Amino acid sequence: MTASWKNSLRVLALGWLCLALVHPLAAQRHDVDVAVVVHPDTPVSNLSLADVRKVFLGDRQYWSTNVPVVLLIRAPVARERDVVLKIIYQMSESQFKQYWIAKIFRAEAATAPKVVYSNDMANQLVTAIPGAIAFIDAKDVKPGSKVLRVDGHLPGEPGYPLR
Amino acid sequence: MGSRFLLLLLFLLTTTALLAQSPPPPAPDSQPTVQSLLDRIQQLESRISQLEERDRQKEAASVPAPAPPSAETPAQAPPATAAVVTPAPGPGAAPMQGEDHASMGEIRDIERRFPSLQIRGFGDVDFSATDQKGAISGFNLGQFVLHFASPLSEKVSFFGEVSFTAQPASYELSVERSIIRYDYNDYFKLSFGKYHTPIGYWNAAFHHGAWLQTTIARPEMVQFGGTFVPVHFVGLLAEGNIPSGWLGLGYNVGMGNGRNTNLTKAGDSGDANDNRAWVANVYARPSSLYGLQVGASVYRDKLTPQPGKNYEEWISAADVVWTKEKPEFLAEYANVHHRDVLTSNTWDSQAFYVQVAYRLPWQQSKWKPYYRFEYIHKPESDPTFVNVLDLSGSTLGVRYDITNYAAFKGEYRNSRHGVDEPRVNGAFFQTAFTF
Numbered sequence: 001m002t003a004s005w006k007n008s009l010r011v012l013a014l015g016w017l018c019l020a021l022v023h024p025l026a027a028q029r030h031d032v033d034v035a036v037v038v039h040p041d042t043p044v045s046n047l048s049l050a051d052v053r054k055v056f057l058g059d060r061q062y063w064s065t066n067v068p069v070v071l072l073i074r075a076p077v078a079r080e081r082d083v084v085l086k087i088i089y090q091m092s093e094s095q096f097k098q099y100w101i102a103k104i105f106r107a108e109a110a111t112a113p114k115v116v117y118s119n120d121m122a123n124q125l126v127t128a129i130p131g132a133i134a135f136i137d138a139k140d141v142k143p144g145s146k147v148l149r150v151d152g153h154l155p156g157e158p159g160y161p162l163r
Numbered sequence: 164m165g166s167r168f169l170l171l172l173l174f175l176l177t178t179t180a181l182l183a184q185s186p187p188p189p190a191p192d193s194q195p196t197v198q199s200l201l202d203r204i205q206q207l208e209s210r211i212s213q214l215e216e217r218d219r220q221k222e223a224a225s226v227p228a229p230a231p232p233s234a235e236t237p238a239q240a241p242p243a244t245a246a247v248v249t250p251a252p253g254p255g256a257a258p259m260q261g262e263d264h265a266s267m268g269e270i271r272d273i274e275r276r277f278p279s280l281q282i283r284g285f286g287d288v289d290f291s292a293t294d295q296k297g298a299i300s301g302f303n304l305g306q307f308v309l310h311f312a313s314p315l316s317e318k319v320s321f322f323g324e325v326s327f328t329a330q331p332a333s334y335e336l337s338v339e340r341s342i343i344r345y346d347y348n349d350y351f352k353l354s355f356g357k358y359h360t361p362i363g364y365w366n367a368a369f370h371h372g373a374w375l376q377t378t379i380a381r382p383e384m385v386q387f388g389g390t391f392v393p394v395h396f397v398g399l400l401a402e403g404n405i406p407s408g409w410l411g412l413g414y415n416v417g418m419g420n421g422r423n424t425n426l427t428k429a430g431d432s433g434d435a436n437d438n439r440a441w442v443a444n445v446y447a448r449p450s451s452l453y454g455l456q457v458g459a460s461v462y463r464d465k466l467t468p469q470p471g472k473n474y475e476e477w478i479s480a481a482d483v484v485w486t487k488e489k490p491e492f493l494a495e496y497a498n499v500h501h502r503d504v505l506t507s508n509t510w511d512s513q514a515f516y517v518q519v520a521y522r523l524p525w526q527q528s529k530w531k532p533y534y535r536f537e538y539i540h541k542p543e544s545d546p547t548f549v550n551v552l553d554l555s556g557s558t559l560g561v562r563y564d565i566t567n568y569a570a571f572k573g574e575y576r577n578s579r580h581g582v583d584e585p586r587v588n589g590a591f592f593q594t595a596f597t598f
Contacts, residue, residue, distance in 0.1 A: 050409070050450030059404070059411075059448070065348045068317055090453065092528055094567040095488065101597060102375050105283060106368065107322040107342050107354075110314040117207075 033138040033155035034083045034162045036148040037126050042067070042133070046149040049087075049161050055133060056088050058100075058109040063131055071113035072122055072134035080119070080135045087162055135162070278321075280313040284598045285372025289379065293576075293589035304329045305593070306387075308339075308371040318346045326371045338431070339371055339395070350403040357431060360396040361415040361444040362460045363495045364482040374595040377491060377520050377562055379572045382537050383554055384497060384514035390551050391514055391539065392478060392497055393422050393462070395429035396442065411448035417441065421464035422476075426547065436473070440464035454487040466501070466547055473504040474547050488522035488531065501547050512541035512548060520562075531562040543582075552580045560591075569596035 036052060038044065042063050047055070054060045061069050074081040076093060085091055091099060100112040116122045119140035126132045127145060138155035141147060153160040287305035311323035324340040344354035361367045366385045369376045384391045398419020405412035420430030421440025446458035462478035480497035496515040502508070520533035539554040556578025563571045574591040 048450075050453075053453060054411070054450065060349055061346070062348045090487065094528075094564060097567050098375070101283065102368075104281065104312050105310040105322070105324070105370060105372075105375075107312070107320075107340070107344065110312065110320040111279070111281075 032163070033160050034080050034135050035138045035141050035145075035155045036133065036150055036162065037123070037136050037141060037145045038133045038148055039126055039128075039130050040144070040146045041130060042146065044148065045146075046152060049151050052148075052150060053088050056084065056113070058103050061109065067131045070129050070132040072116050072125055072132055073113040074119075074122065074135070075115050075117050080137055083162055084135050277317075278313045278315050280311060283310045283312075284308065285310070285374055285596070286598070287373040287593050287595035290592040291589060292591075293587050295587040295589070305373055305595070306371050307334075310370070310372070315343075320344050320346070324370060348403075350406065352402050353399065354402070355399045357395060357397045357429065358400055358417070360393050360442060360462065361400070361402075361417065362392050362442060362462050362478060363480040363497060364456070364458060364484050364493060365495060366392065366394060367415075367444075372595070372597060373593060374568070374570060374597045377531060377533050378518070378535060378558060378560060379574050379591050379593040379595075382495070382516040382518075382535065383556075384495070384516065384537070384539060388427050390426050390548060391499065391512070392480070393426075393429065393440075393464070395431075396421070396440070397429050397431055398439070405445075407447075409450045411450055413446050413448070415442070415444040417443075422466055424468055426466065426468060427550075436465055436467040438465035454485050456482075456484045456486065458482045465504075468547060472546075475502040475504060476500070476547075488520065489524075491518075491520040491522070491531075491533075493518040499541075499548075501545055503546075510542045510545035510548075512539070512545060512551065514539040514554075529564045531564070532560070533562065534559050553582055555579050565594075568598065569594065 036047070044063060051060070055069055056071060056073075058071075063069060073084060085093065085096055089096055089099070100109075103109045104112060114125075116125060116134065119136045122134040122136050123140070123142045123145060126134045126136075127142075136145075138147075141155075147154060150161055151159065155162070285306075285308040288302065289305050290300075290302050292300035307327040309325050312320070313322075314320045320343075322340060322342045322344070323338070326337050326339050328335045328337065338357065340357055340359065342354050342356035342358060344352055346352045359366050359370065363385065365376075365382060369381065371387070373379065381387065383389060385394060387394060396417060396419045398417055400415060400417035400419075402415045403413065405414055418439050418441045420434040421438075422428070422435065423430045424435045440463060442460065442462045444458060444460040446456055448456050458481065460478070460480040460482075462476070462480075464476045466474040466476050468474075477500040478497055479500075480495065482495040483492075484494070485492040494515070494517045497513070499512045499514075501510045501512075514537070516535055516537035518533060518535040520531050522528050523530040523532070535558040537554060537556055537558075539551065541548045541551045541553065545551075556576060558574055558576045560572060560574030565571060572591075572593045572595065574593075576589045576591060577586055578589075579586045
């Protein structure tokens with residue numbers, strides 16, 4: 001093997017090494033935590049992941065006797081929805097749809113989660129509707145919103161489960 | 164030198180191509196389907212129309228140029244009172260330019276209105292062919308079912324279900340469920356009407372829409388028109404969660420008319436005797452084992468199939484289910500105890516089924532093969548279960564979800580009904596859908 005080829009291989013190896021370092025960093029740019037945001041008057045500040053699941057499965061429908069839970073969820077394709085389906089529901093899109101059809105017509109819930117089309121809309125609705133709860137990209141949470149701790153962690157903290 | 168440049172060029176091309184793919188590919192389950200993209204496009208189109216309409220209205224209103232909308236500019240800074248009420252989340256918090264703001268109209272739209280009727284239909288078309296003597300193969304139209312759900316207030320809601328079943332000369336219309344429910348809180352919900360009796364799992368989990376269930380048919384122990392367990396129940400039902408932490412306990416307790424003189428029917432128009440039936444069901448959904456449900460049920464009634472003939476009925480049942488689809492596991496057992504009030508003779512009949520299914524990961528998870536074994540045994544001499552036959556049968560099939568709302572199912576069944584009867588083989592096909 002000539003020296004020229006050896007040098008070329010070194011350059012190639014170095015390039016691939018750089019790529020191996022850069023690629024995960026590029027991927028991490030998308031791993032922003034998803035915050036669980038509730039109406040400011042909601043009488044909770046910390047929920048376990050199991051409790052969040054219970055709320056979003058419609059198994060817990062009241063924050064207190066007079067405050068019903070109002071579920072807000074992003075429309076399909078949004079990253080927040082993907083995170084919710086993957087981590088909370090552990091369902092595919094079609095399983096999620098089937099789950100709520102069955103839930104409503106089993107008479108276990110009166111309505112399915114309301115669909116919101118942007119994080120801004122979710123921010124505004126969650127502060128406007130008593131009992132509302134939504135998942136919002138942590139960088140899009142507006143000042144004054146009430147962000148819940150999940151398993152004792154806020155978005156951005158180590159151990160936060162929704163990312 | 165030239166070859167080095169060639170290699171560098173190759174490297175640049177490959178790295179560029181790979182970096183272009185740098186966002187992590189979504190899991191196969193989260194791949195947006197064409198349908199969901201179409202849905203999304205439709206939603207965005209309607210949203211654009213709303214925004215255009217709003218702009219037109221604004222332009223029309225701004226012709227006289229009233230005072231500038233200063234009230235809109237300062238954000239309504241909500242009080243940051245508690246630690247969980249966040250300040251702006253640091254340097255990454257870019258202003259959401261370009262994103263739309265929810266109008267009061269949207270807030271009104273998303274707030275609950277009463278009554279708010281939702282209707283959903285279910286239907287199926289079936290084909291069957293068996294080697295049973297005298298059986299005729301062919302198509303038949305399954306039940307055409309309409310479900311109604313309507314919140315009447317924050318705490319009161321109505322659910323209804325009607326079915327149209329094909330008969331040789333006409334269609335039979337039947338009210339399958341009609342429930343008005345008052346929710347006090349998560350721990351106590353009281354309802355009145357006609358239910359699917361909460362005995363075991365299947366009967367309360369799946370209704371008349373065949374699309375909801377994995378298989379073509381229900382297990383025979385909970386078959387519509389069957390006798391083994393009372394499928395319907397007319398009366399009142401209390402239900403809710405039981406404060407139990409990670410155990411996730413819940414309950415159903417009901418009292419009602421019980422079985423009619425025709426034991427396959429509920430007492431819609433009145434009870435067959437002066438004795439009310441009652442049912443109690445407790446289940447656990449442990450939070451640490453999401454998908455698992457374990458339940459136990461007890462049902463008590465007095466049967467009067469003919470005037471002067473009275474039998475006490477005790478049904479005890481247990482169920483274990485894993486509701487996720489990788490795998491799905493359903494198993495249920497019931498014992499029906501009958502006692503002749505006059506002679507004190509007793510009879511015990513048993514039934515169970517075990518069903519396993521698995522949602523295959525490829526082809527957008529559309530395929531779901533399944534297997535079910537079911538068994539029924541009843542004493543020959545039980546006078547109330549004249550129409551119940553012993554059963555030992557297997558079902559092997561596959562479900563293919565054509566879309567989110569329609570499925571094809573194909574099944575092979577091998578079963579023996581009755582004692583010393585030959586086994587029957589059959590092929591069954593169904594397309595089931597909701598609309």
